[in-house]
Amino acid sequence: MKSYQGEQSIHMVGRAWQIRIMLKQWQNQWGPEATIADILSTKRLNKHANFHHN
Numbered sequence: 001m002k003s004y005q006g007e008q009s010i011h012m013v014g015r016a017w018q019i020r021i022m023l024k025q026w027q028n029q030w031g032p033e034a035t036i037a038d039i040l041s042t043k044r045l046n047k048h049a050n051f052h053h054n
Contacts (some may be wrong), residue, residue, distance in 0.1 A: 010036060 001014030001022070012019050030039055 005040075008040065010040065 001012065001018040003013070003022070004011040012022060026034070026039060030042075
């Protein structure tokens with residue numbers, strides 16, 4: 001399975017069962033109420049925080 005993350009999107013290419021597993025892992029990590037937009041904004045904030053701390 002391949003996934004591509006942009007600033008405002010996530011693209012997953014793979015079998016349905018692979019994508020379900022990935023989404024389930026995200027749900028376990030981020031919580032059942034988190035949306036893709038929440039995950040993207042958090043990753044974007046973390047990316048900028050890590051960049052400024054290096």
